[in-house]
Amino acid sequence: MERTIRVLVAKPGLDGHDRGAKIIARALRDAGMEVIYTGLQQTPQMIVEAALQEDVDVIGLSILSGAHMTLLPKVMQLLREAQMDDVLVVAGGIISDEDAQVLCEQHGMHAIFGPGASTHEIVRYIKDQVGVARE
Amino acid sequence: MDYGDLIARLRSGERRALARALSLVERGGPAARALLAAAYPHSGKAHLVGVTGPPGSGKSTLVSQLALEWRQRGAQVGVIAVDPSSPFSGGAVLGDRIRMQQLAGDTGVFIRSMASRGRLGGLARATADAAILMDVARFDHVLIETVGAGQSEVDIARTAHTTLVVDIPGMGDDVQSIKAGILEIADIFVVNKADREGAERVAQQLRTMLQFGSRDANAWQVPVLLTVASEGRGCAALVAAANEHYAHLQQSGLAEACAHAAAERELSAALQELALEQTRGPAWDTLVRQIAQRTRDPYAAALELLNQWKQHQSCNGKPN
Ligand SMILES: Nc1nc2c(ncn2[C@@H]2O[C@H](COP(=O)(O)OP(=O)(O)O)[C@@H](O)[C@H]2O)c(=O)[nH]1
Numbered sequence: 087m088e089r090t091i092r093v094l095v096a097k098p099g100l101d102g103h104d105r106g107a108k109i110i111a112r113a114l115r116d117a118g119m120e121v122i123y124t125g126l127q128q129t130p131q132m133i134v135e136a137a138l139q140e141d142v143d144v145i146g147l148s149i150l151s152g153a154h155m156t157l158l159p160k161v162m163q164l165l166r167e168a169q170m171d172d173v174l175v176v177a178g179g180i181i182s183d184e185d186a187q188v189l190c191e192q193h194g195m196h197a198i199f200g201p202g203a204s205t206h207e208i209v210r211y212i213k214d215q216v217g218v219a220r221e
Numbered sequence: 222m223d224y225g226d227l228i229a230r231l232r233s234g235e236r237r238a239l240a241r242a243l244s245l246v247e248r249g250g251p252a253a254r255a256l257l258a259a260a261y262p263h264s265g266k267a268h269l270v271g272v273t274g275p276p277g278s279g280k281s282t283l284v285s286q287l288a289l290e291w292r293q294r295g296a297q298v299g300v301i302a303v304d305p306s307s308p309f310s311g312g313a314v315l316g317d318r319i320r321m322q323q324l325a326g327d328t329g330v331f332i333r334s335m336a337s338r339g340r341l342g343g344l345a346r347a348t349a350d351a352a353i354l355m356d357v358a359r360f361d362h363v364l365i366e367t368v369g370a371g372q373s374e375v376d377i378a379r380t381a382h383t384t385l386v387v388d389i390p391g392m393g394d395d396v397q398s399i400k401a402g403i404l405e406i407a408d409i410f411v412v413n414k415a416d417r418e419g420a421e422r423v424a425q426q427l428r429t430m431l432q433f434g435s436r437d438a439n440a441w442q443v444p445v446l447l448t449v450a451s452e453g454r455g456c457a458a459l460v461a462a463a464n465e466h467y468a469h470l471q472q473s474g475l476a477e478a479c480a481h482a483a484a485e486r487e488l489s490a491a492l493q494e495l496a497l498e499q500t501r502g503p504a505w506d507t508l509v510r511q512i513a514q515r516t517r518d519p520y521a522a523a524l525e526l527l528n529q530w531k532q533h534q535s536c537n538g539k540p541n
Pocket residue numbers: 274275276277278279280281282283317320413414415416417448449450451452
């Protein structure tokens with residue numbers, strides 16, 4: 087039987103709305119995933135702790151505040167410290183290509199989706215990657 | 222795999238081990254059963270508290286406040302928050318943690334979100350199994366949040382020691398949650414959102430309805446308590462009442478009777494699960510077709526499956 091993919095969707099940083107995060111959450115649900123949605127203003131510590139308790143396969147972070155170059159590396163560092171490197175981490179939001187490259191190559195994030203990415207694309211990516219990780 | 226080792230890690234408070242064990246048990250099957258078998262002898266110490274009521278009534282907010290209250294009294298608190306799965310995709314958005322932010326960063330608390338996964342009556346089993354693991358991981362109180370008042374909530378209430386039924390004012394004159402069976406499962410009634418108009422009236426209606434219940438002087442008198450969960454008001458009194466109910470169960474001998482009844486349900490559920498699994502062979506589809514065509518009745522078919530299984534066992538020499 088196919089295993090249900092569990093995803094934590096969180097919004098780190100202090101910016102105000104979570105429309106984008108909610109749209110993603112619903113798209114993942116409609117693709118058959120279980121989405122744990124934790125809401126606004128999550129610190130990296132809160133995100134990693136929630137991911138641990140919920141034993142998720144994927145963490146999806148939505149970030150608009152511009153603080154991504156401090157917050158996202160921090161999340162990755164805490165995940166390594168908790169020996170949770172096997173969790174797939176993706177982010178979406180307004181992140182430049184250069185920043186995205188640094189986040190993926192130096193900090194170990196798996197994918198960054200820009201504002202133009204379709205939910206379909208994100209769903210496909212997660213399904214492919216989680217499938218591979220479990221081979 | 223050696224589940225004894227995983228259980229030892231659970232008991233030593235390793236949070237990742239608990240998270241993994243919960244996933245294993247959620248998936249079910251032989252691995253889940255082996256893990257539960259190893260866990261079972263170490264369980265039976267936690268106070269299981271069910272929290273049920275209509276969507277939006279403030280259950281998650283309340284659970285968060287109750288956890289804080291119990292933490293202040295030095296207890297460790299586990300939370301299992303159940304939301305429905307989408308019947309269309311099988312997926313779910315589980316949003317209960319949004320209201321539990323105040324618990325973040327406290328290692329004396331462990332929160333797990335669970336989707337109902339269309340487990341036809343198996344939801345009570347799934348939450349009971351998860352509660353066993355939290356119990357083994359030494360959480361003193363395990364709060365189980367579920368939506369609504371359907372049959373699965375009634376079943377979950379049966380596995381919890383103390384069941385809180387949450388209602389709110391302002392949804393018409395009638396008490397909201399008094400659907401069939403809900404009055405019976407409440408050990409404590411909570412009227413949340415008492416900052417709103419009409420809370421006292423709802424509480425009064427509930428008290429009147431409850432008067433028609435048991436006349437036995439030794440029986441537990443179901444209290445109706447008002448709370449404003451979003452401000453923490455009334456939550457200390459609620460925790461005190463829940464503790465009192467648990468003490469009442471122990472002192473009155475009801476705890477033993479409940480444990481006995483629960484054991485009986487668990488045994489028959491386990492027997493059903495195993496019997497289904499072991500008898501579901503090649504003959505299954507044929508028998509189903511014959512029953513549908515009315516050429517055979519369900520009992521005769523079930524008997525045939527059991528007889529085939531028995532013969533198979535005696536040929537193999539030993540049951541597995
Ligand atoms: N006015 C008022 N709002 C509350 C109270 N408790 C919770 N809420 C709000 O009710 C909404 C639903 O709460 P939630 O805990 O998610 O309800 P659940 O769906 O039953 O788990 C949230 O916006 C809460 O802030 C209360 O005592 N008074």
